[in-house]
Amino acid sequence: MPTLTFRKAQRTDLETIVALLASDPLGQSREDASTPLPAPYVSAFEAIDTDPNQLLVVVTEAGKVIGTLQLTFLPNISRLGAWRAQIEAVRIDPNCRSAGIGREMFLWAFEQARARGCQLIQLSCDHTRKQAQRFYEGLGFEASHIGYKKVL
Amino acid sequence: MPTLTFRKAQRTDLETIVALLASDPLGQSREDASTPLPAPYVSAFEAIDTDPNQLLVVVTEAGKVIGTLQLTFLPNISRLGAWRAQIEAVRIDPNCRSAGIGREMFLWAFEQARARGCQLIQLSCDHTRKQAQRFYEGLGFEASHIGYKKVL
Numbered sequence: 001m002p003t004l005t006f007r008k009a010q011r012t013d014l015e016t017i018v019a020l021l022a023s024d025p026l027g028q029s030r031e032d033a034s035t036p037l038p039a040p041y042v043s044a045f046e047a048i049d050t051d052p053n054q055l056l057v058v059v060t061e062a063g064k065v066i067g068t069l070q071l072t073f074l075p076n077i078s079r080l081g082a083w084r085a086q087i088e089a090v091r092i093d094p095n096c097r098s099a100g101i102g103r104e105m106f107l108w109a110f111e112q113a114r115a116r117g118c119q120l121i122q123l124s125c126d127h128t129r130k131q132a133q134r135f136y137e138g139l140g141f142e143a144s145h146i147g148y149k150k151v152l
Numbered sequence: 153m154p155t156l157t158f159r160k161a162q163r164t165d166l167e168t169i170v171a172l173l174a175s176d177p178l179g180q181s182r183e184d185a186s187t188p189l190p191a192p193y194v195s196a197f198e199a200i201d202t203d204p205n206q207l208l209v210v211v212t213e214a215g216k217v218i219g220t221l222q223l224t225f226l227p228n229i230s231r232l233g234a235w236r237a238q239i240e241a242v243r244i245d246p247n248c249r250s251a252g253i254g255r256e257m258f259l260w261a262f263e264q265a266r267a268r269g270c271q272l273i274q275l276s277c278d279h280t281r282k283q284a285q286r287f288y289e290g291l292g293f294e295a296s297h298i299g300y301k302k303v304l
Contacts, residue, residue, distance in 0.1 A: 017229055032232060038233070041229060042233075043233060044235070070228065074224060075199035076196060076222065076240060077169055077196050078173050078183070078240070080182070080190060082196075121301070121304055126296060127296060127298060139302070141302045142301055142302065145278055145279065145298070145301065146285060148297070149296055150274075152237075152271055152272060
């Protein structure tokens with residue numbers, strides 16, 4: 001198992017993050033990893049970077065970024081005012097998959113969420129990502145909800 | 153159809169919001185609407201109230217609060233840096249249901265999300281809420297995802 005390091009993403013990681021998002025079967029039709037990056041990526045990075053309830057993360061091995069994920073900490077009135085963590089945009093370099101890296105990334109995310117006082121962690125997963133679904137269930141996630149999306 | 157007014161929730165609305173959350177079949181086992189309210193509700197309210205990406209809303213009719221919802225505006229790198237809106241904790245007074253109020257609340261939420269530049273709105277719905285699922289599908293939401301949750 002490689003030794004992974006987790007850190008908050010910096011602006012200089014953004015091209016790599018977008019390339020990771022674009023390397024994914026669903027992402028390749030949705031993203032544009034051409035450089036210079038389209039401006040909305042940079043604006044979104046700045047909004048995330050300056051929001052104390054957002055944590056965009058890169059995972060490195062031997063100094064090279066091999067993965068990314070976004071954690072959001074959400075205050076809610078429901079469930080006795082419990083904070084939740086939400087995890088989005090998890091991607092691992094296609095050359096590094098199936099080495100327990102995903103599991104280590106999630107265990108790290110659970111610790112971050114607990115450290116922020118979150119009582120629940122949630123995510124939504126496209127119906128077509130069958131392998132990811134088995135992975136989440138193996139981590140103790142319950143498929144208790146239906147995830148709805150609507151383009152505005 | 154009653155005339156509805158939408159406004160940002162104030163601290164003085166919190167008891168009513170918690171009572172609405174507790175009036176729900178799933179909420180009644182999860183919430184505690186006793187007064188004074190348990191302190192975590194108040195802390196969560198303050199966190200939401202001071203976060204520019206959170207909007208806790210009450211819906212009033214003739215000055216009386218009859219509904220609530222929470223909107224969160226989320227910056228994301230994915231989908232070309234698109235902002236999303238997320239909707240949580242939608243509740244309507246049991247005495248006022250089935251009068252088109254829910255629909256009006258969602259149309260209002262869509263407008264707020266568009267005004268904030270969101271390109272997508274998302275929510276997750278417990279598998280057991282069958283009536284809510286038909287309602288979301290009637291509003292154009294697609295059940296494209298599985299919503300996973302894990303207690304930390």
